[in-house]
Amino acid sequence: MAPGLEGADFLQNRALRQTIHARERGLCFYCLSRLNKRIRCLDHVVPRAQRGQNLYRNLVSACVECKSLKGETPAADFLRRLYRERRLTAVELTARRRALDALAVVKLRPVLDSFAKPSPRRGRPCLRA
Numbered sequence: 001m002a003p004g005l006e007g008a009d010f011l012q013n014r015a016l017r018q019t020i021h022a023r024e025r026g027l028c029f030y031c032l033s034r035l036n037k038r039i040r041c042l043d044h045v046v047p048r049a050q051r052g053q054n055l056y057r058n059l060v061s062a063c064v065e066c067k068s069l070k071g072e073t074p075a076a077d078f079l080r081r082l083y084r085e086r087r088l089t090a091v092e093l094t095a096r097r098r099a100l101d102a103l104a105v106v107k108l109r110p111v112l113d114s115f116a117k118p119s120p121r122r123g124r125p126c127l128r129a
Helices: 014-023 064-070 075-084 090-104
Strands: 040-044 059-063
Touching: 014 040, 014 059, 040 064, 059 064, 064 075, 075 090
Parallel strands: none
Antiparallel strands: 040 059
């Protein structure tokens, strides 16, 4: 594991944000829809309002619709909502819950070619990348 990876602020620069999108392979973490640069953004699994941090273990690539609908709802609860609304099948729900568990136990690390040194912050970071 790259030094500093565990404590890195993944919203700090574009290169780090891109690694989160790459980890999800072009799909929304929640609804599994195909993403493009216009409709993708990063979402906190544990919302910032509930002390969620900008760590790779707490950030996922999501479609704008899921990010808006999820709001401050914990990810597991939001996934159950998608299942109840029939936007996820039972198999997909199970897979998404396993992915949440994998994030929590540090099994879904982003792939970093070279761990980028954080650039100085200038204003608020854009969550779209």
